[in-house]
Amino acid sequence: MFMRTSLTLILLFVTATARADEPIADAANDRFAQAANRTFAAFDSPHEQTWQSPFFFMQLADTQYGMFTGNKGFEQEAALVQRTVQHINRLRPRFVIVCGDLTNATPKQDRYQDQVAQYRRDFSKVDADIPLVCVCGNHDLGNRPTPESIASYQSHFGDDYFSFWVGGVCNIVMNSSVLKDPSGAPGVYADQQAWLQQQLVAAKDAQAKHILVFQHHPLFLTQEDEPDEYFNIPLERRTPLLAQLKQAGVRAVFAGHYHRNAYGTAGAMEMITTGPVGRPLGKDPSGLRIVVVNEAGIQHQYWGLDDVPAKVDLSTTSNPK
Template sequence: MEKSGRKEFVITTNDRHYLPFHNPQQRTWDGPFYFIQAADTQLGFQERCVEGRKDPGWTKEVEWTRQMVKDINKIKPRPKFLVICGDLLDAYPETLATTRLLQEEDLKKELLSLEIPLVCVCGNHDVGDIPTPSTVASYRASFGDDFFSFWCGGVFFLVVNSQYYQDSTKVEILAAEQEAWLEHQLEQVVHQKPKHCVVFQHIPYFISSPEEDDEYFNLPKQLRDNLLSRLYKAGVRYIFCGHYHRNAGGQYLDMEEVVTSAVGAQLGPDTNGFRIVKVLHDKVEHTYYALGNAPTHIDLTQGTENN
């Protein structure tokens, strides 16, 4: 949108729908396509947490986000969309609201250059580790719905707010709304049988194994088992997450969970980057690329990339 000659960030969700693909034609499989998955742009995390600075800035994350957008804009044919799986910003909404507004302004400024649709996923830093109705409302006002679904090229995508699973003590009504919504969405998956069904969320169900113990970077096992079972039985076979700031993932039966490292600060040996995800007739393939090293051409017929 243009306002006074200046391009503005536009919220693209409404009533649990993603507007860029909100038309019946998207329900039909039209051949292979691909999208970009990223996570944790998290402006401010590098200097605050990794470097331990007392007055942290976020110029590094701005540069990394800018490079991501440049890389994506060069790829041909165009990806269908970019999804950022949570922790868009670092500053918590209730305790660092002023800092968060500055981070938000800088992030949106970089994302305005993106030439494909953007899907935003809610992370713990976006609503707080213990979300409240106020922090959720703030996120929605800035980035749109925190849970929603959409069809794209015959594939059904579910965007979930994983923080409701981590701690819903102050948002029980909102968590119940997501639960009722999710149940309805999974019923649609069963009855409409999309080519694939893919879930996007911030916190992984597990880092490497569904049987692993609870820790900061996964969801509580008490909830994990039930949720994974429900998703699997409905027909979900791919889950894409962030949060870990490292690449990881594993299998629940033949359902794959992919944990993608950060565009922003790293907490392990990986390099800042994003994932190219190919949606093929019988499977979904994905490869992680460091910033500045992504291919500029995607061949969906041969499954190869060319620089």
């Protein structure tokens, strides 16, 4: 009896004193390792390459744990994410994708591991049958990403770029931080560009119903030839990339980073920048985007967390921003 009690106390002590940067071992968190080998394990790609029926997904951005307080705490972000998770579980989208800046601290900063742990705790509450797709942002990698910072991200959230199919739609996830500044990881930038071209060709050959791209940085906010600034991709890399995406028939690019909503078009392709789950920097409140995908196209709307609808109408034909 004494030995059993002692063992229990030791286990409780080890659990209580576990470091925040240690891997979370329970099965619910397997979802954070789904992006591997440049695909996403939750989806059966051969089966999902065929159009099935209309569906919807949720796009989130900039949970950015710690931004409200300058990394001194993250209670406000956690509360906003927990409300978001309630909406996700109630509406049951085909998948959820978080477009970067999962944390406010970068991998080299002291609070990074604590913020990662809180992100994982909160999003582990998303129902297990709703895939959660994570996208890297500049806070997740640093403004000048390096192979080391990318490896740190991968240890918590899987691949930094990959693709997956859902219901006849090809979804391509990009590491936009190396598009913004490739100087610290030129090899990663080159490899991603070669890989992207392969994905676009394969999607066209497979007759994808739509091709959607997800990343953290907007390619542009409102105009495809707008001047370079903090929130967009430099023209030096933006211009050839836009030509590549337009030639492939990409339907839309989804991003975050701006902490408010913005919209533009490049030919027939939409550039959709979504406001934050975390701290807003403009008039748009903390919220999420609901995207309805049908055979003819997509419709999408941004909702503040106080206004998320009771249900999603898959027959929607309007496209309010």
